[in-house]
Amino acid sequence: MKSFALLAGLLFATSALAAPATKGDAAKAQPIVDKVCGACHGPDGNSTSPTYPNLAGQHPEYIAKQLGEFKSGARKNATMAPNVTNLSADDMNNLAAYFSAQQPKSKVAKDAALIAEGQKIYKGGNAGSGVPACASCHGPAGAGIPVQFPRLAGQHSKYVLSQLKNFRSGDRTNDGGKMMEVIAKKMTDQEMKAVAEYINGLR
Numbered sequence: 001m002k003s004f005a006l007l008a009g010l011l012f013a014t015s016a017l018a019a020p021a022t023k024g025d026a027a028k029a030q031p032i033v034d035k036v037c038g039a040c041h042g043p044d045g046n047s048t049s050p051t052y053p054n055l056a057g058q059h060p061e062y063i064a065k066q067l068g069e070f071k072s073g074a075r076k077n078a079t080m081a082p083n084v085t086n087l088s089a090d091d092m093n094n095l096a097a098y099f100s101a102q103q104p105k106s107k108v109a110k111d112a113a114l115i116a117e118g119q120k121i122y123k124g125g126n127a128g129s130g131v132p133a134c135a136s137c138h139g140p141a142g143a144g145i146p147v148q149f150p151r152l153a154g155q156h157s158k159y160v161l162s163q164l165k166n167f168r169s170g171d172r173t174n175d176g177g178k179m180m181e182v183i184a185k186k187m188t189d190q191e192m193k194a195v196a197e198y199i200n201g202l203r
Contacts, residue, residue: 024064024097025094026094029099032094033095040052045104047156052159054155054156056105057099057100058150059144060096060099062096063092063100064092064095067084067095069174071085071087075172075174076171104151104154109157109200109201114198115201117194119198121134126186131187134195137149142202152202156200157193157196157200160199161193164184164195165184167181167184168184168187
């Protein structure tokens with residue numbers, strides 16, 4: 001069981017290796033947030049559109065890593081690609097510092113049946129199909145583990161579902177040890193929907 005738990009759900013997975021410490025100046029990020037990032041992710045990192053992820057309260061190392069990989073092409077996204085082209089490493093660290101310092105807003109999941117199903121998978125996985133418990137890496141409340149595993153609590157269910165499907169299809173491959181790609185391929189569409197709904201309501 002221990003080995004099973006170690007293969008926990010890396011929904012927005014980073015490399016299993018610790019990323020370099022991210023130190024940025026949040027104040028210097030403000031002009032970039034105002035001109036670019038805030039339009040989709042919200043000025044305080046709480047996106048009003050379920051298409052775009054919430055960044056408020058996310059671990060700075062994770063944010064900086066994703067920005068760097070959007071720029072390098074390791075993570076592909078037609079919307080993000082042009083927006084990161086002119087960002088320097090300092091810009092990315094500053095943005096990471098800014099958004100990680102913002103306060104996430106609580107959300108309410110609405111589908112009771114999906115929530116119940118999602119909770120079972122999130123906390124216990126599916127031993128029959130080899131899907132591990134998301135909580136093993138992302139924590140019971142979805143807070144994640146700094147540097148290694150990102151925060152999931154309160155993330156838009158639509159965005160979570162899209163990322164799970166991207167991992168399964170191979171459209172997203174920047175998860176270090178490829179764990180999420182393996183895990184997502186074992187999940188049914190229904191399991192993905194249920195987990196995404198449950199994560200949306202986590203606090």
